[in-house]
Each structure stands twice: as structure tokens, then as C-alpha cells.
Amino acid sequence: MKVKIFKESDLKDCIDKVKNELGEDALIISTKKKKEDDGKEYFEIIASNSENEFDILSELKKELVRLKDLLIIRTEFNNLLNKLIFDEEVLNLYLTLLKKGVCNEYLLDILEEENILSKIHDKRYNCKALFMNALYDKIEVENGYQIMDKPKIIALVGTTGVGKTTTVAKLAAIYMLNKKRNIGIISIDNFRIGAKEQIGKYADIMGIPFFQAFTHKDLNDSINYLSQMDIILVDTAGQSQNDKNKLEYLRRLFSYNHNLDIYLLLSVSSDEAVLLDTIDKFSPLRFKGYIFTKVDEAISHGKILNILIYKRKPISYITNGQDVPEDIEVADKEKILNIILKGKIKNGNQD
Structure with missing residues (x-):
């Protein structure tokens, strides 16, 4: 079906133009007499070439x-x-x-x-x-610093570029420097060039033991080796939420260790529909809660509340920049609502 608008000063000329372009069977939807800005009158016909009036x-x-x-x-x-x-x-x-x-x-x-x-x-x-x-x-939040059993194993998952490696480094620094915890780091990011070097450099600077795992056996061996640590942080490869093979690889890798607390990282600067799709596609990993990242890059923050209502899980942390370890906050209800309403954390870290 093709719909067009025709304009002529003479009605007959306008009708002839309709027939010439759309054929003798053209269907006239509307005919109006109008005026130009200068007062000159003309006829406007809206017509269609549809053979089926229905x-x-x-x-x-x-x-x-x-x-x-x-x-x-x-x-x-x-x-x-x-x-x-x-x-x-x-x-x-x-x-x-x-x-x-x-x-x-x-x-x-x-x-x-x-x-x-x-x-x-x-x-x-x-x-x-x-x-x-x-x-x-x-708004449901979780005390990210609470440790019930040792070691507490925290794995971060999410799409490419959401900030997993930087968040691992921030958490490691906070737990070690502020909370005086013994930390170990494991990387299973075997897809991204330079991933091992990046997180390994953070670990070396902070004097934290670091291992890389390629299989579920490597992961379990690394966890066993770090069993005396208070917290073990696991960095994973970023992938599209539509990459079923990599998501299945993660699911199988994690299925052999049931003591993992898995957190899905979501960038607040992303479109809400993309975030909801990401949540659905990562759901087979049975993640425990959310970490919202890139709060500082988002134009609006209402999507946080929408997600918490529609896809109910707690928030543990929010990140609002690239600096390690400054730009991360333990989530609490007042901070989250303040971000939604004003786009900033109340203590002034976020403008």
C-alpha cells in the first residue's frame, strides 16, 4: 500500500495528478482546501494505490x-x-x-x-x-561487605565493556585496604587480549595472589589453593548477551562450584530494553544480585527502579567512575533513590 499527498491550485489538476501516479483505481482518502502562508489557496488530496479498500x-x-x-x-x-x-x-x-x-x-x-x-x-x-x-x-539492597563463611567467592559477569575487571580491582582494594581482608583473584577471561595482564597488574600492585583458570578443574584448584583467604574475586570474560556458546561455557564452569556468589553488572548508561534483555539472557547463571556501573555516564537513572521492580534482585554495589578504589559504593536505599532523583550519590561523589 502506497499513500501519497498531492497539492495543486486546481482541483481537477490535482485529481489528474493522482490518477497519473497511482492509477485509475486509486483510493482518495481525503480532499481539503488549504491556504499557503501568503494566503494563496490550493487543494490537498491524500490518496493510496491499494487495490484492496479493506x-x-x-x-x-x-x-x-x-x-x-x-x-x-x-x-x-x-x-x-x-x-x-x-x-x-x-x-x-x-x-x-x-x-x-x-x-x-x-x-x-x-x-x-x-x-x-x-x-x-x-x-x-x-x-x-x-x-x-x-x-x-x-529497592532491595545487600550488604556487600558482609562475610558469613570463608572464603567468600564472588564472581562478576556481564556484557563486554560493562566494567568487570575494574570493579574486581575496586573490590579487592576496598576489602584489603579498608576492611583488612585477605584477598585472592582468579581470572577466567580467556577471550580478551590483555585481560590477564590488566587484572594481573592490579593484583601485583596490591600484593594479592592471582591465578588464571581455563577449565572447571583449574577454577576448583585455584579456589582450593586460596581457601585460607577471606574473599576470592573471580573476573570473567565479557560477552554479548546473545552469545549462547560463551554463556553456556560460563554456566558449565560455574555449575561445578555451588559456593559462588555471582553478580551481574549492568551499565546504567545502556538502554533499558538492552539491560532487561541482558538480565533474561544471563539468568541461567542464577546470579545473586546486581552491580550497577557507569552511573556517572547515564543521562537518566529511572531505569534502575524499573529493573528493581520488574526483575527483583538486590543491588550490592554501584560504581560511578574509573578510579580505583574510590569510585565504588556499597548500595543502600537512600543512595539509590538519590541517584534516581538527582543523578548523584548524596555524599557528593557523583555530579
Whole structure:
């Protein structure tokens, strides 16, 4: 189906032009008389060469349904604003979250769950506090520094360029320097040129034992050798979430050791749809939680809350730069919500 717009000063000339280009059976969708900016009148015809009138009617029906849906959404949105307008703080918080990219459906669910719209006229309630507390409840965090059993084995996985090796170095430095823990590092990044040298250099600078593993036997042997360490950090190769072979290689490699805590790294600067696809494709690894990286490079941060609501798992860490070990933070609810609302960590590390 081909739809075109024709313009002529004379109606007959305009119709003739339609027939010449689209044929005698062309279907005229609309005819209008309009004026140019200088006041000169002309005729505009929208026509199609479709041989099947049903195709045109079907397309028009779809467009009408779309417009109807938009009208319903706009009406519902206006009704919501008319209710929220009675509490300026709640209204501003709602609009800010929308602007930051938080899904409107999730926000409406929160408002409904807390009965905020029905409480907004009741002075006994601090509706903004109710809203904020409900947002905090949607953010699940994990104490990344907590060590129950030794050794604690932490493996980082994710797509290419998400920051796994740098994050391993940051964690190693924090655990060793700030928490006084004994650290070991294992690399199973056997695909990227220079990967061993990069993480090996970090390990050498910090005086941390470092091993490279190629098979599940190498991995288990390295873990056994480092069994007296408090923490063993495992760096993995980055790969596309669509590379089934490499993901299966990781799954089989990890399946022989059930004591691994696997964390999926997600770059906040990536598109939300890509992040959701990454989560789905890495799910066979049964990762424990998220580490959000590149907070400093993201334009909007609402996708963090969307992911935490839609794909519920805890956040352990957030990274906001390349400096080792400064640019990493243990996740807590206040920091995460502050990042979503203001794009920065409250302590000022992130602008």
C-alpha cells in the first residue's frame, strides 16, 4: 500500500495528478482546501494505490484505535494530576520520577498500594513520606561487605565493556585496604587480549595472589589453593548477551562450584530494553544480585527502579567512575533513590 499527498491550485489538476501516479483505481482518502502562508489557496488530496479498500480501512481503524488509546491515557493522566495537585510535594515527586524515566505504571501501582490518592486530603497523613517509604520498599539492597563463611567467592559477569575487571580491582582494594581482608583473584577471561595482564597488574600492585583458570578443574584448584583467604574475586570474560556458546561455557564452569556468589553488572548508561534483555539472557547463571556501573555516564537513572521492580534482585554495589578504589559504593536505599532523583550519590561523589 502506497499513500501519497498531492497539492495543486486546481482541483481537477490535482485529481489528474493522482490518477497519473497511482492509477485509475486509486483510493482518495481525503480532499481539503488549504491556504499557503501568503494566503494563496490550493487543494490537498491524500490518496493510496491499494487495490484492496479493506487495507485502507484497516489502517485507518488501527490509527483510530491508537488515537482513542492516547485520549484515554491523556484523560487518566489529567484526572491523576487533578488529584495530586492538592499536595504539591507529592505532585513534584511524581513528575520528577516520570522525568527521570521511572515507568508510570509502577508509580500508579505504588500510589494505589499506599492509598495515597485517598489520603491526600487528610492532614493526618504525610503523603510525600508515604510515597518515599514506598519507593524505598521497592529497592532491595545487600550488604556487600558482609562475610558469613570463608572464603567468600564472588564472581562478576556481564556484557563486554560493562566494567568487570575494574570493579574486581575496586573490590579487592576496598576489602584489603579498608576492611583488612585477605584477598585472592582468579581470572577466567580467556577471550580478551590483555585481560590477564590488566587484572594481573592490579593484583601485583596490591600484593594479592592471582591465578588464571581455563577449565572447571583449574577454577576448583585455584579456589582450593586460596581457601585460607577471606574473599576470592573471580573476573570473567565479557560477552554479548546473545552469545549462547560463551554463556553456556560460563554456566558449565560455574555449575561445578555451588559456593559462588555471582553478580551481574549492568551499565546504567545502556538502554533499558538492552539491560532487561541482558538480565533474561544471563539468568541461567542464577546470579545473586546486581552491580550497577557507569552511573556517572547515564543521562537518566529511572531505569534502575524499573529493573528493581520488574526483575527483583538486590543491588550490592554501584560504581560511578574509573578510579580505583574510590569510585565504588556499597548500595543502600537512600543512595539509590538519590541517584534516581538527582543523578548523584548524596555524599557528593557523583555530579
